[in-house]
Amino acid sequence: MASTFESPNAVRRTASASSSSLKEKEKADVTEPAVFLSTDEEENGKSSGKYEVYRPYILGATALVILGWWISATVLEATRHRWIVQTLFAWFFILVIAFRFIPNTVVTKPVEAFWAPCVSKPWFALNYRARLAFGWLCLLALVFGSAFGFKLTNGATYSDRGIPLVGLFLFQFGFWASSKKHSAVPWPTVIVGLILQQAIALFVLKSGAGFSIFKWIATLAGDFLGRSQAGAQFFFDEETYNKHWFFIGTLGSIIFFIAFVQMLYYLGVMQWVIAKFAWFFFKLMNVSGAEAVVAAASPFVGQGESACLVRPYVDLMTESELHVTMTSGFSTIAGSVLVAYMNLGVPATTLVTSSVMSIPASLSISKMRSPELEEPLTRGNVTIDRGAEDTKNPPANAIHAFSQGALFGLIVAGQILTNVLTVLSLVATVNGLLTWVGRGFGIGNLTLELILGYVFYPITFFLGVPRSEILKVGQLFAKKLIANEFSAYEDLKKLNDAGNISARAYTIASYGLCGFANLGSLGIQIGVLGALAPSKGRVIARIAFSAMVCGFLCTLQTAGIVAMLI
Numbered sequence: 001m002a003s004t005f006e007s008p009n010a011v012r013r014t015a016s017a018s019s020s021s022l023k024e025k026e027k028a029d030v031t032e033p034a035v036f037l038s039t040d041e042e043e044n045g046k047s048s049g050k051y052e053v054y055r056p057y058i059l060g061a062t063a064l065v066i067l068g069w070w071i072s073a074t075v076l077e078a079t080r081h082r083w084i085v086q087t088l089f090a091w092f093f094i095l096v097i098a099f100r101f102i103p104n105t106v107v108t109k110p111v112e113a114f115w116a117p118c119v120s121k122p123w124f125a126l127n128y129r130a131r132l133a134f135g136w137l138c139l140l141a142l143v144f145g146s147a148f149g150f151k152l153t154n155g156a157t158y159s160d161r162g163i164p165l166v167g168l169f170l171f172q173f174g175f176w177a178s179s180k181k182h183s184a185v186p187w188p189t190v191i192v193g194l195i196l197q198q199a200i201a202l203f204v205l206k207s208g209a210g211f212s213i214f215k216w217i218a219t220l221a222g223d224f225l226g227r228s229q230a231g232a233q234f235f236f237d238e239e240t241y242n243k244h245w246f247f248i249g250t251l252g253s254i255i256f257f258i259a260f261v262q263m264l265y266y267l268g269v270m271q272w273v274i275a276k277f278a279w280f281f282f283k284l285m286n287v288s289g290a291e292a293v294v295a296a297a298s299p300f301v302g303q304g305e306s307a308c309l310v311r312p313y314v315d316l317m318t319e320s321e322l323h324v325t326m327t328s329g330f331s332t333i334a335g336s337v338l339v340a341y342m343n344l345g346v347p348a349t350t351l352v353t354s355s356v357m358s359i360p361a362s363l364s365i366s367k368m369r370s371p372e373l374e375e376p377l378t379r380g381n382v383t384i385d386r387g388a389e390d391t392k393n394p395p396a397n398a399i400h401a402f403s404q405g406a407l408f409g410l411i412v413a414g415q416i417l418t419n420v421l422t423v424l425s426l427v428a429t430v431n432g433l434l435t436w437v438g439r440g441f442g443i444g445n446l447t448l449e450l451i452l453g454y455v456f457y458p459i460t461f462f463l464g465v466p467r468s469e470i471l472k473v474g475q476l477f478a479k480k481l482i483a484n485e486f487s488a489y490e491d492l493k494k495l496n497d498a499g500n501i502s503a504r505a506y507t508i509a510s511y512g513l514c515g516f517a518n519l520g521s522l523g524i525q526i527g528v529l530g531a532l533a534p535s536k537g538r539v540i541a542r543i544a545f546s547a548m549v550c551g552f553l554c555t556l557q558t559a560g561i562v563a564m565l566i
Contacts, residue, residue, distance in 0.1 A: 059101075062097060067090070073086050084209050085212055135192075138191075139194055142195060142199070147162060154503060161464065161564045163461070163463075164462065164463055164563040164564050165564055166462060167459075168561065172368070179369055180369070180371065184372070185367070185368050186372065188286060189367050190367065193360040193364025193365075193367075197557075197558065197561060200353065200356055200360075201353070201357060201564075201565055202565070206565060214352055215348075215349050218347075218349045218352045221338055221348065221352065222342050222348045225256070225342075228257075228339075254409060255410055258412055259408075260402065262408065263398050263405060265401065266397075266401035274297045278292040278295075281295060281296055285364070287324070287363055288376035288377075290310040290317060290321055290325075291324045293306075293309050294310060294324070295362055298328045298329050298355075315532065317533065318372060319374075320372040320376075322529065323370035326543070327366040327554065328359070329516060329551070330516050331365075331515050331551040331554035332359070332362070332516070338351055340486060344486075344490055347510065350507070353511075354511045355514065357558045358514075358558055361554045361557055362550070370543065423484060423519070424484075427483045430448055435447065448478065449478045452475070452477075452482065453475035453477075453478050454471070454474070456477050456478060457471060457474050459474075460473050460477065463508055463556060464508065464563035465509075469502060472495070472501065473508065476513060479491060481518055481519070482518065485513050507563075507566055511558050512558070513555070516551070517548050519548075522545065525540075526544050
């Protein structure tokens with residue numbers, strides 16, 4: 001299925017590339033030399049054979065257990081209130097198991113029989129400009145309907161919703177004006193990205209089912225990461241843990257999460273989940289396979305690790321693909337730091353929603369700023385590498401993978417600790433110097449946050465922040481950019497605890513701060529991608545700042561869209 005706005009030439013190119021790749025694969029399969037199994041491999045083969053025999057019984061029993069759990073949970077009064085979430089959860093896994101035995105064609109053939117003659121053929125019978133015009137009309141209807149079609153709540157006015165709407169269009173104009181090549185901007189990708197971002201916000205904020213699903217995901221994530229408490233309390237008593245020290249609670253959760261993810265990599269679960277997300281964005285937004293994989297993985301595994309999923313292709317990426325890779329990393333957060341923000345009082349639903357909204361936003365914004373001028377190697381296919389496994393010392397089993405992941409998590413936690421410590425100290429040093437200089441001009445509290453707060457004043461205004469709080473929120477965005485989101489969220493918590501910020505400004509700031517776009521992450525991105533793509537080192541260093549700014553504005557655009565709905 002091609003992108004709905006894709007031109008016929010692009011469709012033919014994609015089909016040709018896919019056909020060519022298939023022929024090469026078939027040729028490779030034919031000429032592949034015979035492989036002789038070692039003793040260990042023979043044993044693995046025997047184990048695999050036994051599993052194949054008992055596989056239907058194991059999966060069938062698992063499906064029956066899940067079905068029984070769903071019936072029981074739906075009937076019991078104590079759990080009946082969460083029937084939407086548990087129904088989706090149970091039947092998702094039941095269908096996954098069922099399709100291990102049912103051919104996909106059972107679903108795809110009827111869909112194709114309807115889709116091709118009734119949707120695809122009439123749609124592509126229209127010329128490209130007509131399809132593009134229709135897309136713009138749909139986007140405008142969705143945006144204006146979101147801003148003015150819902151009842152006002154919490155003292156908001158239509159002016160509060162109209163200002164971020166104007167800001168959204170100004171953002172798009174700014175991205176287009178700063179584009180490296182205006183004529184190459186892929187408008188279908190931009191339109192679909194904006195529609196998806198708006199649709200996700202509507203689903204979560206204006207739909208009871210959507211809010212319940214995302215709240216359940218966020219609660220599950222928070223509960224899962226909170227299980228690291230058992231390990232932390234082994235070294236520290238409960239009273240010390242409950243003080244929510246960054247070193248004890250947050251870094252412990254990060255190590256646990258990374259270890260668990262590495263185990264899921266070994267089992268192939270992470271590759272499967274990310275592949276499904278990547279396929280969705282690959283089909284809808286007409287981006288390359290590598291771009292889709294990295295963008296879909298960023299909210300799960302973080303800015304550096306997401307690129308490892310397409311490790312063989314990073315050194316062969318085009319400049320536009322590298323820009324997307326970095327932008328998606330800057331515009332989202334990793335699951336490993338989710339608990340850190342939650343400990344600072346940020347609603348888990350906000351964090352999950354913001355990261356999911358930023359996936360299509362990062363693709364559309366990056367493609368406006370740095371359009372594709374070459375032919376990507378992974379155009380027309382989605383390929384995922386085994387991820388961050390140690391190729392020199394591969395894990396022997398899932399427990400070994402978990403152990404290796406814990407060691408890797410310790411390194412990552414150490415990097416976060418040293419980065420936060422040194423960057424905050426550096427910012428404090430610069431602020432001290434600025435304050436000393438400012439006193440010579442009669443300015444008592446001249447800081448980087450104050451300077452950039454005024455620089456960000458017009459941007460913050462167009463996010464729909466209440467007039468009296470624009471400078472306050474702008475300073476939070478400034479601190480996030482020059483230091484990190486940890487310190488910015490900490491300042492936001494202090495303002496909220498003291499009652500010095502309104503509910504509307506708090507919500508907008510919570511979404512706007514949810515991303516890794518800061519100067520410390522800039523060094524991390526350059527280092528990780530430079531190691532994965534040595535030949536692209538100069539290109540990566542040249543476009544890194546542009547990608548950071550795009551990632552920063554991506555989270556602000558998400559905050560502006562949310563402001564239209566609250």
